[in-house]
Each structure stands twice: as structure tokens, then as C-alpha cells.
Amino acid sequence: MTQPRLDEDLLNRPGGRLQLATPALVLDLDALDANIAAMAAWAGSQGIALRPHAKTHKCAAIGRLQMQAGAQGLCCAKLAEAEALAAAGLDRFLLTSPVVGTRKIARLLQLASRCKELMLVADDAANLRELAAAAEKAACDLDMLIDVDVGQQRTGVLDAATALTLATIIAESPRLHFKGLQGYAGQAQHIADYGERQRVSHASLSKLAAIRDALQAAGQPCPIMTGGGTGTHAIDPAAGVLTELQVGSYIVSDVEYDAVDLTGDGSRRFRNALFIYARVVSASRNGFATIDAGSKSVAMDGPAPVIAFGAPEGTTYTCSGDEFGELALPAGHNDALKPGDLVALVVPHCDPTINCFDWYHCVRGDTLVDIWPIEARGASA
């Protein structure tokens, strides 16, 4: 793990954030607090619970803030992610993808013995039978959800008959306990138009509700109905299907979600809380500057990052390699930047960008106030 070296001496010194070694991942705690409060207030007003997704932030300190704001627990995409956050003291998790194979199931049961709650999803009969046998042998109880493919085409059962088969395997196991369904409409989250997003999301939730009804008719009630994300957080409660939302990106927002009308009226509920600080390392070419943040510090699977401050309005970023980005300066500002100048970028796609870094540099206003480890960075296995 890289060290936040030479940064500690900047802590609690006004202006210290501007001297950070770059590239640095900078978290605005005022914006973070506001985002946590805004999502908690929204969920409270709708009577829906939150189980925020930790795959976005991968950080125990942020997870604790979400729990303090009333979250049911945290979602994790991978077992290793939950292990890393559990080692840092968190103890309520939902694993949102299947845990497959003898060795991973053994780790799962070890983790369950250290957690107040460890719930997971399954979509396969053989996997469930292996889980049931391992849980019985270890005398360890596991709460289970059946994962439903509501149109994302990634994981999940496709129909009620398969869901019922799986629920029966769970019911017949003394150590597995059926708690309900997961249906994550990933395909809906980034649809820019609110009305179209609403249509896609509600179609997904209708499918989920039909499977829930079939299970309940067969004597398998579904007290937990989990799904949704930042993109549909304002849409899903009204459908009355989900009992909780797996919101992730709201915590810091990003350029990708900035292009999505999240509230339906163009207003913003969440602030940009996460930035990459970079510095100009070369300005030989008129009209351009090269900064020290490329694809090893800025995820390139979505839109380009946009300038937060430090460069003239109209400046655009293009990745120019693993380690570098090219800033194209607007007309009339050809010489605006020189080597050493600090430029801040709004993170383009937050999840994989965060996964490049080992530390959040936390600021309030002009001051670097803390350095938080990203405990689950790289914890993909």
C-alpha cells in the first residue's frame, strides 16, 4: 500500500490541501456530510430504508457515517470487500453477488462468525446446496436473498419457477434462512431522461413484484426487497416494491451522474464531493498542458473528467497515457498554465477511480483535516 508520505505535515494547516503530492484523491467532507444527510432525509420522507453500496467508496470511515445516519447495513459486491471493511470494524453486510466455490464459501462462513449480520444472494441451485451443506457443517446461520435478473442481464434468476425452486432449497436447509429478493436494475441507473428512466425502472420492479407474489402465494414471504441505485432513488419508492435502496454513487457523485436528472425537476440533491488534484508537469506546447493524472488515477470507462478549478473555463481533459492527461486550453488562454500549477478534476466515474487510490485526502474548506484509508481498494476477490 502506498504511503500518504509528506502529507501529514499539511494536516490542519489552512491551505495545506493545495500542497498535496499529486495526483491525490480529495474528499470534501462538507459535501459528503450533505450527501449523506440528503439521502437519509429523502429515504425517511418516503418510508424506505437504505443499505448503501460500499463498492463505491470502499472505506470504513464513510461506511460508519452511513450507518450513523440510519442505514440498515452496507452492501458489498465482493467477499474480500466485506472482509476488509469487517477488519476495520463494520459488522452488517449484504453481499450483492453470488459467493461461489468451496474456498470462498469457507471464507464467507468465517466472516459470518465475526459479523452481526451477513446476508447474501444466490441464483443457482448447486451453489445453494453447497452453501447449505457448508453452513450446516459449520453450524452457522446465513440469511439468503434470491437474486432476480430484472433486465440488467448480469446475475439473477429469470423466472418465478426458478425462484421457487431456490426458495425451497433454502427452506429445506436448517441453516439457510430465506429473507426475500434482490433485483438491481443496473440498466436504468444512467438513463439521462427522467421519464424514460422511470419507465425502465418500474418495468423492472413489476417483474420483481410478480416473482415476489408467486413466492408469497407459495408460502415464502419476502420481508426484504432490495435494489435500486442512485439513478433511480427518487423513482423507486413510489413503485412500492422495494423495502430498501442500494444507493452507492450519491455519496460523492461524479461527472457521469451529473449528466442524469436525478430528481425529475433538474434540481440537484447531491454535491460533487470527490476530486482528483493534479499538477502540470509540462507546458512546452502552446495551448496545451500535460498534467500528472492519467488512466492509473482517473477511470477512463466513462466520460472525461471536468475541471473543478485551476484552469480557465473551457479547458478540456484528454487522457494521454497511464500517467498523464492533456489539457487543451481555450482560445485566449494559451499560456494560462505552467509547470507546477495545481488543477482539480471532478471524478468522471467514481467507483473505479476510487479503486486506483489507497487514501482519501479529506478537506473542509481550505484545510486538509484528515487522511482516510480506502481499506477495500483492490479487494475484488
Next chain:
Amino acid sequence: MTQPRLDEDLLNRPGGRLQLATPALVLDLDALDANIAAMAAWAGSQGIALRPHAKTHKCAAIGRLQMQAGAQGLCCAKLAEAEALAAAGLDRFLLTSPVVGTRKIARLLQLASRCKELMLVADDAANLRELAAAAEKAACDLDMLIDVDVGQQRTGVLDAATALTLATIIAESPRLHFKGLQGYAGQAQHIADYGERQRVSHASLSKLAAIRDALQAAGQPCPIMTGGGTGTHAIDPAAGVLTELQVGSYIVSDVEYDAVDLTGDGSRRFRNALFIYARVVSASRNGFATIDAGSKSVAMDGPAPVIAFGAPEGTTYTCSGDEFGELALPAGHNDALKPGDLVALVVPHCDPTINCFDWYHCVRGDTLVDIWPIEARGASA
């Protein structure tokens, strides 16, 4: 840093590699050895030196093997990268991008005091003056190269007049020592056609040679002329301009370089040495399987990864999120994969893929023989 947990018990057990927790980055040491030997033999036959780029592998164990095979030293793209490798015992570095700003220059001088050789590039007069003053104050000698933009448009001076100005600043400093030029033709490396790549590379080297000649005519000889990469390694020696090659990707190769005719006759000099092992986590949909490797484990800035083994010929990979990939199975093999099945992918673009992981799982044949830390992972600052 993530732990290679539950992996140690697989070490030196035949077949152990097939039980690794996935996604895992798997390094074939026989192929690695062959690649190191092939590049050393090629360079020896051409009378050109090697200064391999560590930004690709970020690993002290691999750097040591390159040094043992006769490398002059290692290139690093970032100061933090060299610091991490120096902490692991390596001691000869060339920093291939400018080191800018008071705090980074202070770290540079600290690192120089611990190294047998620390050389760096510059392309800016103000930066050089700051380096000169800091080196003098610290009573620390620094070997300097002038970085030349030979067409990549990223860093480097554009003309001989600027190079001469910078060489004069270096010459007037008691602690800076002018050693020559860097000209990296990044724009040439991935041109698929050998002849076109040769044309672009030789044009770049002609520009570099002209600046070298101007400096030498002004009494500034250039004993070190460094540049080139894996894509032009077979082309550059014949031009007679470079004294050494900064080859990086050859060490493991990748899908991106597999599409490039590196030798001009279609033959392969380097083997695929690096793989991502992944497992099927869901196979609900006929004709598809979802594996546990997405954009947090497979760099998505280049081509898609290709299947090395574990899935029928004709299977294709598409990223389906940060944590998952979709395998589309060929006709007639709709049910070929089930949850838990192991699938190995050839890394698509090696550098940023390696930067996702903390460990190499090293294999020889069927056996996991070692686990190497990727010390400079994330060391971008």
C-alpha cells in the same frame, strides 16, 4: 493493501494455481524468463543497452531479474514509483517525466541520496533552476537528461534552441550534470503495420538526432540517448540514434501488443506471461456466463481481454461493470460454463491492469510457486 489470503496453502502444490481466489493476476514465470532473455539477446545482438520501464510491472522482483540480465537501470514514470522500488532494494533509476514543485524536488533529493544512480528528465527552464538550487543547497549531484517531444505531444522541448537553453542552465549548475536526451515516440509504439511504424519511429529519431547534433556542436555532448519501447524495439537500433531502449510491455506482453507485428516477419519474440484468472459467478442466461472480473480488475482503455483457457473457442468477453464481465458463448456451447468454473484471460493492456492488483501469483507449469508484491501499485504521486 489486500492480502493474498488463503493462497499460501496453495504454494508449491501441483494444481494449486487452479484454486486461487479470483480475480487473480497470474504471472507465468517461464514466459517471463523467456521474455527477459529474448530482449536481452536482441539488445546484445544490436549493441544497444536496455533500461526497462518499471511503470509496466511495478515490481521489485521483476526489476531485479531485468538488472541481472544486464539492464543499465530501471525507468520509472513517477517519483513515488521509484521510491517504492528503492524501498524494496533497487538503486538505479531514470525518472522519465519531469519532477516538478518544491516538495517533490525535496523527495527527489532524499531518494537520490539512497540510490547508486538517480537520473531525471526536464523540459522547462524554471523547473531546472529550482532543481539546480535545491541540489546545490542539499549538496546532492543529479544527472540530467533533456526531454524532447519527438511527436508524442506529451512532454519535452520542441526545438534545438530550447534544448540548448536548458543544457546551458544545467552546465552552469555545479550539481546538475548533463548526460543527454530522452525522446520517447509513444505515438509509434502501437502502429500495427511494421513499415508504417518504422517510418514514424525513424522520423522521430531524426528529429532527436538533429537536436543532439546541435547540442554537440555547441559543446554539449549527449552520451545517453534514451527512448523507444516494445513496439519499436526491433526498429530503433538500426537508426543508430538511441544508446538504450526503454522497453516496458515486452516483459509480459498483452492483447494490445499481440495485434502488433513486432518483428516485421510476423514471428513472435515475446510470450503472453500475464493472465487474469476469473470464475463464473452466474450462468442463468443460456449462451452467457458472468465472471467476477470487471473494470476494477481488467483495464478497459484498450482492447477486450481474450480467453486463454477455460471457455470454448470463440467465447468473447465484454465488461459488464466494475466487478463483472460477460462471456458470450459460441453457438453449440450455450451451457458450457457453470458457476465456479475457472476462466483465464490474457491481459488486454498490461500496465493499468497490473495497477489494479497488489500481488502477482507466480506459476511454473501447473504449480503456484511464489506470490510477489506489486510494491509500486498506485504509486502515481
